[in-house]
Amino acid sequence: MDEFENAMLHQVLSVPELLEEVYPDVEPQVRYVMTTPEIYSVKKVVLTGCGDGYAACLTAKRTFEKFLQIPIEVVEPLSLSRYYQMKWVGESPCDPLVIAFSNSGRVTRVVEAVKRMRLHKAMTIAVTSNPDSPLAKTAEKVIIPSIPKFENAPGIRSYAVLQMVVYLLAVRMGEVRLKYTMEQANMYRRELKCLPKEFLNNADRICALALEAAKQFKEAGSAEMIGCGADYGTAWYAHEKMYEAVGLPAVYSDSENWFHVNYFARDIKQILTMVFASKEDEAHSRTCELIERLNQMGRDFILITDDESLQAKYRFLMPASDTCLFQPVAAYMVPALIAGYLTVLREETYSRGFEGIWKEEKGMYSTTVSETVLMD
Numbered sequence: 289m290d291e292f293e294n295a296m297l298h299q300v301l302s303v304p305e306l307l308e309e310v311y312p313d314v315e316p317q318v319r320y321v322m323t324t325p326e327i328y329s330v331k332k333v334v335l336t337g338c339g340d341g342y343a344a345c346l347t348a349k350r351t352f353e354k355f356l357q358i359p360i361e362v363v364e365p366l367s368l369s370r371y372y373q374m375k376w377v378g379e380s381p382c383d384p385l386v387i388a389f390s391n392s393g394r395v396t397r398v399v400e401a402v403k404r405m406r407l408h409k410a411m412t413i414a415v416t417s418n419p420d421s422p423l424a425k426t427a428e429k430v431i432i433p434s435i436p437k438f439e440n441a442p443g444i445r446s447y448a449v450l451q452m453v454v455y456l457l458a459v460r461m462g463e464v465r466l467k468y469t470m471e472q473a474n475m476y477r478r479e480l481k482c483l484p485k486e487f488l489n490n491a492d493r494i495c496a497l498a499l500e501a502a503k504q505f506k507e508a509g510s511a512e513m514i515g516c517g518a519d520y521g522t523a524w525y526a527h528e529k530m531y532e533a534v535g536l537p538a539v540y541s542d543s544e545n546w547f548h549v550n551y552f553a554r555d556i557k558q559i560l561t562m563v564f565a566s567k568e569d570e571a572h573s574r575t576c577e578l579i580e581r582l583n584q585m586g587r588d589f590i591l592i593t594d595d596e597s598l599q600a601k602y603r604f605l606m607p608a609s610d611t612c613l614f615q616p617v618a619a620y621m622v623p624a625l626i627a628g629y630l631t632v633l634r635e636e637t638y639s640r641g642f643e644g645i646w647k648e649e650k651g652m653y654s655t656t657v658s659e660t661v662l663m664d
């Protein structure tokens with residue numbers, strides 16, 4: 289398998305050790321970022337970020353909802369900064385709580401969104417690994433994970449850490465608001481670290497299956513990533529990696545929407561379909577119907593699930609968890625591995641090497657070069 293080695297594979301395999309290393313630093317930061325009265329006064333949480341940060345927020349939304357039982361919104365930074373209804377923002381202290389995720393802390397739209405929310409007296413927390421970044425300087429509070437340098441690849445290690453932080457925030461807020469015991473909270477914390485490790489216990493078999501799947505879909509012309517609830521966030525992450533790593537157009541969807549839209553695709557052999565199916569998800573029955581239909585249509589697809597009763601040509605079984613809420617902390621490794629193998633098989637360069645038409649000359653508009661507009 290040596291000829292298929294790649295940086296994404298290396299990043300995935302490094303995650304368990306990375307989380308062990310980062311946890312003792314980030315857990316106390318999460319624990320003390322807000323006081324108990326602040327945590328109690330939050331009436332709504334708004335999670336935001338671009339790219340990986342956005343995907344991490346989507347995966348954690350259900351956990352926040354279940355743990356806190358208050359409204360939780362995942363809002364894209366563009367919506368937050370340009371369209372968000374400000375009438376009720378800052379009506380009372382810490383309301384809403386806005387948590388913004390950006391590994392670099394340099395993405396203009398995230399900074400702009402936080403600036404606007406802070407001006408309107410929302411409580412703002414930035415999660416970024418760059419303490420000197422514009423985002424860190426804009427938010428009222430910061431959490432700064434330090435992620436040891438590694439071989440470059442489209443975000444896997446940084447995603448693992450952002451995800452750990454967003455879930456830890458939910459666990460801490462639920463613990464302080466007495467939604468469960470301290471023991472329960474610690475069990476959740478342990479699970480966040482253990483699930484990726486457990487999934488990779490049999491790394492050789494998983495990598496071999498991922499490579500086999502990548503070989504089958506080597507010539508794919510597009511990809512569709514399907515998931516509901518927390519899995520929707522993983523589907524979002526998966527579609528993003530297909531673009532970044534492979535340069536492959538990809539869409540994300542939930543199981544219901546698949547029946548209405550994606551179902552009608554003609555050239556099924558050209559589509560790389562990936563389905564995320566956590567058995568405790570509230571929409572699992574609909575995802576099972578989708579899987580049955582895919583099998584009836586004779587479609588080959590990649591399935592990532594903790595439900596042993598489900599079948600697919602390429603099935604990745606996720607470790608069982610006590611909470612059944614944290615499947616996304618391991619599930620994203622499958623699309624990351626497959627994207628990594630596809631880049632090798634297609635002789636692609638991550639992010640097209642930012643060369644040719646992708647080259648960002650000084651001053652060209654990009655994720656970090658954009659006019660800041662501050663709306664009322």
Ligand SMILES: O=P(O)(O)OC[C@H]1O[C@](O)(CO)[C@@H](O)[C@@H]1O
Pocket residue numbers: 338339340341389390391392393394395398442443528532655
């Ligand atoms: O705000 P961040 O986390 O620095 O993200 C910047 C870029 O990194 C990614 O999240 C991952 O490569 C991209 O999607 C995004 O454009």
